[in-house]
Amino acid sequence: MKNTLLLGLCSALAACSSPPNQRADIVIENAQIIDMQTGAISAKQSLAIRDGIIIKRSDKPLSSHYQSSTLIDAKGQYVMPGLWDMHVHFGGGDELIEENKQLLPLYLAYGVTTVRDAAADLSESVLSWREQVKQGQLVGPTIFTSGPKLEGKGSIWPGDLEVETTEEMHAATLAGPKFLNKQQQYGALSEGKVADLILLSENPLVDIRNTQTLKGVVSHSTFYDSNALELLKQQAKAFVASQP
Known part of the structure; x- marks a missing residue:
């Protein structure tokens, strides 16, 4: 009986002292x-x-x-x-690509850990930054982006994708329902x-x-x-x- 109790005590002590x-x-x-x-x-x-x-x-x-x-x-x-900014625009043309990139850490500095880019004219760069942040290669917030803004033929805004054909219309409408369905991953x-x-x-x-x-x-x-x-x-x- 004593041996059994001693063995149990030793096992308990070993468990308590074991490293993580x-x-x-x-x-x-x-x-x-x-x-x-x-x-x-x-x-x-x-x-x-x-x-x-x-x-x-x-x-x-x-x-x-x-x-x-x-x-x-x-x-x-x-x-x-972390806080979310749901309406940002990374834009300004090619000459402001580096400036937009260099200011990404400011979001984290003020507690904003996620942003939603609501389209501008730097979509290719934004997609690249999104992956770099995800891989830990760039300091900045998690980025969700709509990509280029959709407009009809003859848009005056730089970087827009002009929707003109039936095929383009279908692509634009099918993508929408998938937009930011992230409640299971964030918010708690x-x-x-x-x-x-x-x-x-x-x-x-x-x-x-x-x-x-x-x-x-x-x-x-x-x-x-x-x-x-x-x-x-x-x-x-x-x-x-x-x-x-």
Whole structure:
């Protein structure tokens, strides 16, 4: 009987002292997570993030279960999904391609983790940036884009696709129903959701201006703390100042 109890105690101690056996890119602990549907706030929450997805949410610490390259203690901070800008235009012609690209990090610097490009005249570049951001080759928000704007024959706007034939009309109408059907992937901080999120020092439900109390941003499995966000702003300012 004693041997059985001793064996059980040894097994329990071994389990407690064993190193984390699962991988995560980022682990966040002690967070106050905001439910954007109900406004409820859950205290002492932990998130494990891998490959840009929340793989585990718990009311217990997760650092003992997940080996991560970044561990964030969010004590006293509020965590919510990243902000979306649903109406931007990347445009200005070929001479402004580089300027549009260089200013992409500014979105993250202010907590905007996703944008919807509502068409302009840089569609080929925007599609390229979208993939570069997705692959971690470019710092910027997740980009959804409509591609070139559809207009009738004789459009005055540069970059438009002019719809003239029956075939072109069918293509334009069939693509629409698929537009941004992303509710299953975004909008909440739960398991399986995309881990684009922001950390705030004040509660935005009390005052919407508290979204300006940004302490950190998680985007594409990368954590940008307040120093990194300020650096993004300074780099953007330097680029603008360098332009003729």
